[in-house]
Amino acid sequence: MSAYFVTGTDTEVGKTYVTCQxxxxxxxxxxxSVGYKPVAAGCETISGQRANEDAVAIQQASSLxxxxxxxxxxxxxxxxxxxxAAAQTASPIGEQHIKDGYHALGAxxxxxxxxxxxxxxxxxxxxxxxxxxxxxxxQLPVILVVGMRLGCLNHAxxxxxxxxxxxxxxxxxxANGLSxxxxxxxxxxxxxxxxxxxxxxxxxxxxxxxxxxxxxxxLEQVV
Ligand SMILES: Nc1ncnc2c1ncn2[C@@H]1O[C@H](COP(=O)(O)OP(=O)(O)OP(=O)(O)O)[C@@H](O)[C@H]1O
Ligand SMILES: C[C@H](N)[C@H](N)CCCCCC(=O)O
Ligand SMILES: [Mg+2]
Numbered sequence: 001m002s003a004y005f006v007t008g009t010d011t012e013v014g015k016t017y018v019t020c021q022x023x024x025x026x027x028x029x030x031x032x033s034v035g036y037k038p039v040a041a042g043c044e045t046i047s048g049q050r051a052n053e054d055a056v057a058i059q060q061a062s063s064l065x066x067x068x069x070x071x072x073x074x075x076x077x078x079x080x081x082x083x084x085a086a087a088q089t090a091s092p093i094g095e096q097h098i099k100d101g102y103h104a105l106g107a108x109x110x111x112x113x114x115x116x117x118x119x120x121x122x123x124x125x126x127x128x129x130x131x132x133x134x135x136x137x138x139q140l141p142v143i144l145v146v147g148m149r150l151g152c153l154n155h156a157x158x159x160x161x162x163x164x165x166x167x168x169x170x171x172x173x174x175a176n177g178l179s180x181x182x183x184x185x186x187x188x189x190x191x192x193x194x195x196x197x198x199x200x201x202x203x204x205x206x207x208x209x210x211x212x213x214x215x216x217x218x219l220e221q222v223v
Contacts, residue, residue: 001106002223003113004171005140007163009155011119013147014176016054018204019114020061022222025215027063031111031223034064037072038098038134039118039125042079050077054116064108073101083124093125098134112223115140121159132166141171143201143222146192147178153191160197170198172221177206 008015019035026033035058043050055072062071074093076085086093105113117123121144123131135142142163146156156173163170173196175189182188193200202218204210210218 001110001113003106003115003140004143004222005115005117005135005138006143006145007117007121007135007159008145009120009147009152009159013145014174014178014204015116015145016057018143018145018174018176018202019116020057021204021210021215022218023058023061023063023112023114025219026112026223027061029216029219032063032109033112033114034062034066034105034108034110035059035071036102036105036113036115037118038101038115039074039082039093039131040072041076041082041085041118043075043077051075058116064105064110066105066108070101070104073097081124082118083126086126095125095129095134095137098125099138102138114143120155121162132162132168136166136168139168141169143171144173144198145176146173148175148182148185148188149178150182153188153195156192156196164197172199172201174201174218175203177204180206 006015006019023033023035037055037058040052040055043052046056052075055068059071078085117131125131146152201221
């Protein structure tokens with residue numbers, strides 16, 4: 001099984017988008033894929049049920065057919081920092097709960113398991129612990145989704161530095177387009193290609209479905 005933690009340079013940079021593209025590409029290549037969103041904040045009514053949008057997208061993109069409670073065991077209604085939602089609802093986020101859910105998915109022996117974080121790398125899960133502590137405990141290699149917008153150079157370099165300083169393997173990063181018209185996009189990409197301490201795994205355009213060749217090469221580098 002190939003398993004990764006998918007983090008991002010920030011919230012709303014395309015972690016779920018990229019995760020779902022990769023899960024689908026794996027399925028199309030005949031592999032068994034599953035995504036995991038252990039902690040999600042923000043629910044809406046989807047098909048008559050209160051659910052988190054990321055969790056539903058990941059459930060639909062996975063080739064394994066599993067319940068939402070397996071894909072997303074810890075959910076908060078409010079779209080806020082999860083540890084604050086946890087404190088406000090008196091439902092602490094259990095590290096063991098996150099790890100148990102991960103191992104339960106692993107028990108299905110998928111070829112590819114992608115665990116999406118929430119927010120960026122140093123996301124608090126309590127007043128003293130971070131999601132990065134859980135990733136460290138699981139010893140997962142990391143894929144960093146860089147949302148291509150002004151400010152991403154600093155965010156990408158700091159995230160990569162923190163991942164590596166935490167003793168984890170940064171498998172690579174993904175340049176994810178967040179608009180059709182980012183000024184000096186090519187120059188930003190070129191800079192990151194040379195400055196990032198890990199390879200560029202894929203360049204995902206904004207809005208257009210990535211080319212088959214892009215996804216095939218991305219997949220080849222992760223399974
Ligand atoms: N390459 C892309 N093309 C088109 N839309 C995109 C692309 N990347 C992201 N988006 C859109 O941008 C929004 C934010 O992306 P996404 O939900 O994947 O972010 P995220 O990093 O997973 O956020 P969160 O921290 O809430 O989990 C979504 O509406 C998504 O569909
Ligand atoms: C609600 C939102 N879409 C995310 N799922 C949660 C983002 C938390 C960010 C916390 C922070 O780093 O400030
Ligand atoms: Mg997401």
